[in-house]
Amino acid sequence: MTTHSAKPEDKRTRILNAAIHVFAENGFFHSKVSDVAKAAGVADGTIYLYFKNKDDLLISLFENRMALALSSLEEAVAAAEGPEGKLRALIRRQFELVAETPEVAEVLTVELRQSSKFMKEYSPAAFADLLKLIAGIVREGLADGSFSTNIPVTHAARMLFGLLDEVTLNWLLSKDKFDITEATDWVVAFILGGLKQGK
Amino acid sequence: MTTHSAKPEDKRTRILNAAIHVFAENGFFHSKVSDVAKAAGVADGTIYLYFKNKDDLLISLFENRMALALSSLEEAVAAAEGPEGKLRALIRRQFELVAETPEVAEVLTVELRQSSKFMKEYSPAAFADLLKLIAGIVREGLADGSFSTNIPVTHAARMLFGLLDEVTLNWLLSKDKFDITEATDWVVAFILGGLKQGK
Amino acid sequence: MTTHSAKPEDKRTRILNAAIHVFAENGFFHSKVSDVAKAAGVADGTIYLYFKNKDDLLISLFENRMALALSSLEEAVAAAEGPEGKLRALIRRQFELVAETPEVAEVLTVELRQSSKFMKEYSPAAFADLLKLIAGIVREGLADGSFSTNIPVTHAARMLFGLLDEVTLNWLLSKDKFDITEATDWVVAFILGGLKQGK
Amino acid sequence: MTTHSAKPEDKRTRILNAAIHVFAENGFFHSKVSDVAKAAGVADGTIYLYFKNKDDLLISLFENRMALALSSLEEAVAAAEGPEGKLRALIRRQFELVAETPEVAEVLTVELRQSSKFMKEYSPAAFADLLKLIAGIVREGLADGSFSTNIPVTHAARMLFGLLDEVTLNWLLSKDKFDITEATDWVVAFILGGLKQGK
DNA sequence: CATGAATGAGACTTCATTCAT
């Protein structure tokens, strides 16, 4: 009756997964802890055995999922050749992730902004790492001559992130989802050539 | 005393201004209606004479401020020459607005995203108009040969918006604000030339 | 533009009439003073020039309408011959009044009970007068031998009132209103002969 | 301590009992949910674990108490012989119930009328059953010749109910309560013989 | 007299969190 295999970790994960669903559906503020508990199939009080409070649940979720996303992106980048290839791989993988787990993307995209404002101090480590990943590619491109710009690298990285972020959000909110491959092409083209590409 | 009696509009405006402050400071969900009332120097109940409920206050605020921002941006664009000039004017004015009224920018940037998720259906008309403004410039540039890209115009416009949006957010959250003029230059450079500018 | 003929009394009456409508529709507790004002075509504050507060409005309304109803009932009774005739006249007039002004009946029937509980001490004078009117008929009937009962007259009067009251309420709440003449016949028959009439 | 742990039903019942007290004392509209909670010895929020809202509390109370009263009345009627005996038993039991639990009677008598107006559609099932019980006795009396009237049975039943209801209310509001036995006698006499009894 | 914008006390209700079992 009781599966002994259910390690504590399992339950923590189940709660996080449930939280993703619930937060993606209703947003963090409109979500009730008891909804998460119900979705996770645990009692309300159980949440508090694994998380300090509701905020901690959101933060843990960010950390958990951003780390996952980041490593997936890093993996894709690592497997690609050259700055342009890496950039394309990064963007493509990002869109793949979004398409595979839109609920995760929704929470990360929508709630993170809100929260990083509130908890002001808070900004998930993985977020900084993502910026670093992007910056690294840009830096590499500048070094080997693939890219050429005098925009400070960190700012360029942020702009790239914002661009991806917005396209992601747009995709999440749109009814008739556009095609990921196409999206990748556009974004890469835009990033590489700006509005003067082909020139 | 100065102006003989406060017209209704005055009070509504005062409440909206107060709401901007309060929402920018604490975020919409952490703000209490009574805080807005206090900041506006009116009784709690007075809020409800001008707005249906707390949500309506936020929506009204969006509508009001986005319309103002939009007309300012349109004005700047209208005064500029050529697609590139217009693009630069748009971006520069955007950053000027952000620098002048960071609280407004904060609410529009942070809360709007959250809200466009919840009120899903809701999206301020002015937001669509802003996208149209951007798209118009891009289209003009494509027509006269200033720009050249095969990215669909609406998607390009969205990407431009996301890029601006993110840079804005980054500026708002950063402690040591970067210089607007520089920001304008970077962003324009990035948009026009992408990472291959100069090539 | 201003009809000078609108004597203060007119406005007071207008407010009372409006209150009848509103209270009958929504009940006293669910009715807003501003609804009454709107229905009366006056400003909210004007209500307070004629009535001390919301409760006073209800009380005044009771007094006003019960007095009207009472005098109508008294008139009907006075015009009738003999105890039986008077009883029948009373009952018939009661039903006529109910049919003519159901809203008034509704307020008097439904709200008065509630109120006589709250305002415990309060009980409109006209109500006592109505009981007296009924008691008088009973007493007259006992004196001339038309009636014969050893129930104390005041209690008999109360029972008669309750019976009428309930039939009235039933009529008000029922969809397919029964015929007044028939109702009169039944009630008179019941009162005169009880369940053993004809015996 | 006595009974090991309070079953949920216990707490629900405690709240209902508290509500009776509070509503009888102040009336439904003037009663605060927090007053009921205080009287029940529970937290405000606990009320909402057992009842949807304040209105539901009142409705549940009606249903609960009317059902109890009805079964008591039915029991009394069942134990009596013949239509007259049953009628007398019904009336006597009604007055006994009122004397034993005047607060319950007060709520049922005063608030029910108000409510059946508001919640218009709402009318407790037990109320209809009570009318059926009365109608059954009348019908039985007509069948065996104990009673004789050409008033439609359902209307007769309603009149009987109204009569009882009013006498009950009168007793509740009067200071020097009359004697139940006498009241039973009067009412029975009135119902059986009308004002012409003895004839 | 009349207005109606403004007030602000207070009610209902929600829900994060606790803790006895």
Place this chain on the structure above:
DNA sequence: CATGAATGAAGTCTCATTCAT
């Protein structure tokens, strides 16, 4: 470890009443 009934603080909103015009 897990539960989920209970808590009670806190927030939104209503509306009777006032008062400056």
